[in-house]
Amino acid sequence: MGTKPKTRFGVIFEGAKRELFSVRELDNGDLSIFFKAPPFYDFLDGRSEKTLEHRYSFHRSLNSTPPAITLMRTVALEGGQIIRTSQLRWRAGESFSTMVFARACPTLRPEHYIMKERPKDTVILLYPIDIGRTTLFYHVVVTDTSLDPVIFRRSGLWVTSETFGHFKLVVLSGFFLILPFHRGFVSHAMTSKMRVDGQEIGADLPPIDLGNVSPERLLIDIGRMTTLLAEGLAERHISYIREQRYAERFVTETRQLLSLRPVPTPPDLPRR
Template sequence: MSYKPKTRFTVLIDGTEFELFSVRDRGNKELVIIEATPKYLGDHTGRIAYRAQHYSVHRTKDGADTTITQKIELENGDTLSSVSYIHDTTDHLLWPICARRLPIFETRNRVLKPRSKDTVYQVGSYGIGFASFMYSIFVAKNHFQLPASNLFSRAKTAQFNEFQIIVIPTYLNIPTDPDGDVCGMTTSDRGGLGISTMFQPE
């Protein structure tokens, strides 16, 4: 089986490059975004280990709309999923997939290990004793352009067949916490918006 190249987004932490997530264009108007997740999902009831997590972005209704699906598989066998359904995206689309605050990585299984055909975008650099790092992932149509502003000066974009992925990094001037979190936008069955937040200890 031939290897299909990925686009990888990374961050340099204390001199070591860690993968944040990768993107694969499936060639059928669909993107798959695979997060390099922390080890656990946590809440007030305790911690459960991740097995896998990904987002998929694809056209629906013959391209008139766009659907973004998140799926999480946990080691206990449970699955969590959420969906964003965005109407009328034939010409315009800009949607926040998720925003994440990184924890301290205690394990090194996320150290970048690219293959020769992969494309790598480094989105930031910091030291855990001096800063905390957050990043937001957006999906847009290929022709969308970010406004010329200092707010977006650090943004990284990757172009694909149908869509582009935009990553905007942010720093806090406080040391990195052992725990992190992530939030994402989802649409309800009535067309409203909701924000889901997950606590993610390393």
């Protein structure tokens, strides 16, 4: 039996498809989101190790009390370490919506990001045109299938959605008119401690909440997270701009970027 096909989400950069993440629906209805992570995982102590897989999984725990949906984040490293965190907060069968992760992309030029699609895969491009030298950012949201994603147009961001058997995946994306940094960053909210090889580490987290976060509240969180992504990007550039050669190149390329016309809004892509 062959590998199940994926739905690959990406953009066009320098004339080639670049992958942001992919989704695979399992036979039991669970959903796996494979994040196109950087080649190396950075630990807080300064160590780095090659990343083999960075995955977010939605599991329908129908036999639990009460039946619930669990979001699990798993990072597998080359050295054999497995890092896990989870978010358990929805009763199965009820309406729900949650942000899975938010991402400010690095430059997508490295070969690592080139999309390697298979014949049976589905490819969804967030934009039909080349994203150029701006910094792409996006939020990945998962909801139940009954939610109309049109509500997310209130964010002012581009809205792309795809429906699977038991879940609906929504991507809200936009651009910062500033050059991409050579390293991106990702943010996600979990309700369990991080586990490294089964051992809990880190500070205590808030109690598990099995309630629902409304789309209206999620829109507020998305707005706040967009601001945090922009601030983080600016801080990273500032930390490097003390180096004269970097500063000169940054100023020159930013002037060129700002002289470009704004990216047009294609009529078939709803924005608001």
